Amino acid sequence: MTAPIASGRTADIYAIGGGRVLRRYRQGGDVAREAQIMAYVRDGGFPVPEVFSAHGDEMAMARVDGPTMTDALLAGKLPSQEGGGTLAGLHNLLHRLPAPGGDEAVIHLVLHPGNVILGEDGPVVIDWRDAGEGPADLDLAMSALILGMVAVTGPVKIAHQATAVLDGFLPAAEGDPARMLDRAVAMRAVNPRLTEHEIAGLDGAAGLVRRRAGLTT
Ligand SMILES: Nc1ncnc2c1ncn2[C@@H]1O[C@H](COP(=O)(O)OP(=O)(O)OP(=O)(O)O)[C@@H](O)[C@H]1O
Ligand SMILES: [Mg+2]
Structure with a gap:
């Protein structure tokens, strides 16, 4: 995989095309719970990236363009x-x-x-x-x-x-x-x-x- 477009303290973020990014924990982890919460708050109208898949330490979600x-x-x-x-x-x-x-x-x-x-x-x-x-x-x-x-x-x-x-x-x-x-x-x-x-x-x-x-x- 190519170099990450961004890195936080715990995760690397890769562009995967189609307006999506892949977020992966460097030290492992399970993204199931956070993906569930993200889907829940998104349903309630809260601004959060749409999650497309969540398995193990990887999550694919909508890419948001802009500065932090x-x-x-x-x-x-x-x-x-x-x-x-x-x-x-x-x-x-x-x-x-x-x-x-x-x-x-x-x-x-x-x-x-x-x-x-x-x-x-x-x-x-x-x-x-x-x-x-x-x-x-x-x-x-x-x-x-x-x-x-x-x-x-x-x-x-x-x-x-x-x-x-x-x-x-x-x-x-x-x-x-x-x-x-x-x-x-x-x-x-x-x-x-x-x-x-x-x-x-x-x-x-x-x-x-x-x-x-x-x-x-
Ligand atoms: N959906 C997204 N679209 C575009 N960029 C993103 C997205 N999610 C994360 N990023 C980029 O990746 C960076 C790190 O993401 P994130 O905060 O999720 O990682 P982290 O390792 O948990 O960070 P930290 O522990 O430093 O807060 C963000 O500051 C942002 O620049
Ligand atoms: Mg962060």
């Missing part, structure tokens, strides 16, 4: 606060869907700007590996914490931008992004995909989120 929200923010093509508002709008839309198994919500848990592609028809959310059902506020807390991490551990200019994204996100999110921050910190702390530097920044990040949330409510 991270790329657009870094390139100065998307104002930071507006990006934060868009991110919150995606959460709000997702959490309004009826959850298949009960009274909680469908949650993504890594809904950060790197997992949003700004396609021609609007933002599309990718990377549903950690998705499931749970409290909407936990999803909000995880996104806020990830933005807070960039704000406290990133280089100055990027840190500044991340704080502005957070300031756009917090007031636009329906729910309370600060309520479940402790649980979000505990979940991130045991995430094997995080570096030690990132883990060391978690408490500072949570503190920043609390301060910014206090400013906006």
